Amino acid sequence: MNKLHLPGTLWLASDTHLGPQSPHTNRAFLDFLSQAAQHADALVLGGDIFNVWVGDDIIAAPAAWLDELLVALQLTSRSIPLYLCRGNRDFLMGTRLCHHIGATLLDEQTLLQTDAGALLFSHGDEYCTDDHRYQRFRYWVRKRWVQRIFLSFSLTQRLKWAGYARARSQKANQHKHYDVMDVNNDAVRAALKQAHVQMMVHGHTHRPATHQLNDAAGNTLTRIVLPDWDYDVTPPRGGWLEIDATGYRLQTAAV
Numbered sequence: 001m002n003k004l005h006l007p008g009t010l011w012l013a014s015d016t017h018l019g020p021q022s023p024h025t026n027r028a029f030l031d032f033l034s035q036a037a038q039h040a041d042a043l044v045l046g047g048d049i050f051n052v053w054v055g056d057d058i059i060a061a062p063a064a065w066l067d068e069l070l071v072a073l074q075l076t077s078r079s080i081p082l083y084l085c086r087g088n089r090d091f092l093m094g095t096r097l098c099h100h101i102g103a104t105l106l107d108e109q110t111l112l113q114t115d116a117g118a119l120l121f122s123h124g125d126e127y128c129t130d131d132h133r134y135q136r137f138r139y140w141v142r143k144r145w146v147q148r149i150f151l152s153f154s155l156t157q158r159l160k161w162a163g164y165a166r167a168r169s170q171k172a173n174q175h176k177h178y179d180v181m182d183v184n185n186d187a188v189r190a191a192l193k194q195a196h197v198q199m200m201v202h203g204h205t206h207r208p209a210t211h212q213l214n215d216a217a218g219n220t221l222t223r224i225v226l227p228d229w230d231y232d233v234t235p236p237r238g239g240w241l242e243i244d245a246t247g248y249r250l251q252t253a254a255v
Contacts, residue, residue, distance in 0.1 A: 001110065006081075008041030008042070014085075014203025016238070019050060019065070022051065024231040025229050032240070033076045037075070044084075047087025047123030047124075050089065052089055054158035055094075056100075057151075059097060059100055078102065082103040083110075084103045087123040087204065088134075088204065110122065118197045118199070123203055124204035128182065128184065134181075189215050189221065193215065199222045202225060224248065
């Protein structure tokens with residue numbers, strides 16, 4: 001587990017789902033990066049940054065939309081430290097991408113020491129333990145040998161497979177109970193106990209909120225869910241968590 005001390009003003013964002021089919025979301029994210037470079041002391045992006053990521057070799061000849069985003073991320077990392085966490089849609093992000101944009105790739109879970117206190121940060125899908133079908137899928141696609149096989153196929157084949165997998169996932173989710181796709185509180189408690197902290201921040205569920213729960217000893221635990229982004233729908237949505245010595249604030253990204 002990464003352990004980072006990030007003093008000053010820290011911005012955390014997740015689930016921006018950038019891609020060629022979301023031009024307004026991409027633009028909002030570019031504006032967000034510009035703001036972060038001016039007002040934050042560090043930026044952490046918590047997975048599902050891209051709607052799909054089929055391998056770092058895509059940056060060798062990026063499409064126009066991706067090239068613009070990569071350049072913006074490079075500029076951001078020259079101003080403030082930039083950290084990336086893998087999500088369920090972009091778990092194939094690797095060191096090549098991070099080296100290209102000047103970012104640091106984080107472990108699945110990271111212990112952040114901030115001016116407002118310590119917290120456990122991750123994408124969050126590992127806590128959705130009631131979704132057994134997804135957890136089985138997640139287990140296998142995180143295997144290095146499975147990833148090596150997938151990356152051996154052409155970029156075109158990988159993109160086609162990713163589209164097929166996403167369509168199947170969306171269809172399956174239509175028949176899942178709402179609570180099954182949310183985090184399991186016992187999994188949250190266990191993770192916080194192991195990390196010896198009482199606060200968690202994650203994304204993934206697309207249900208931005210601040211939750212309170214108690215551990216076995218009666219201590220109050222806090223779980224903050226980051227907003228997902230979509231500026232190509234009405235009404236648009238997006239945002240981030242700002243942390244400094246005065247506390248924690250969920251912010252809404254301007255349209």
